[in-house]
Amino acid sequence: MKAILVQPDKSLTWSDVPNPVMGAEDCLVEIHCAALNRADLMQRDGDYPPPPGCPEWMGLEIAGKIVEMGEIAKEKSNYKIGDEVCALLGGGGYAEYANIKYDMLMPVP
Numbered sequence: 001m002k003a004i005l006v007q008p009d010k011s012l013t014w015s016d017v018p019n020p021v022m023g024a025e026d027c028l029v030e031i032h033c034a035a036l037n038r039a040d041l042m043q044r045d046g047d048y049p050p051p052p053g054c055p056e057w058m059g060l061e062i063a064g065k066i067v068e069m070g071e072i073a074k075e076k077s078n079y080k081i082g083d084e085v086c087a088l089l090g091g092g093g094y095a096e097y098a099n100i101k102y103d104m105l106m107p108v109p
Contacts, residue, residue, distance in 0.1 A: 002015065010045070026101055054089070063087075
């Protein structure tokens with residue numbers, strides 16, 4: 001998949017990155033839009049590293065559509081494939097897809 005990566009000169013590039021690996025509690029969300037906020041700008045400047053376990057690329061707020069669900073997510077959540085959702089992430093929202101734990105999703109208003 002593709003994601004926006006920060007280069008050493010702080011330029012941004014649309015680059016190939018590994019596809020997300022889903023867990024049983026995850027929903028794979030096809031990202032349709034992402035916000036830009038101060039934390040993203042700070043991360044670009046090297047002042048706000050992503051939390052452990054989060055992708056290295058920026059993007060903390062997203063909206064999109066669920067395209068795949070882990071087994072526990074299917075059993076325990078009220079969401080289904082095709083639902084439009086939004087989420088706050090630790091990072092990784094500037095990409096085509098993101099894995100998001102089912103209980104971190106919110107319906108699009």
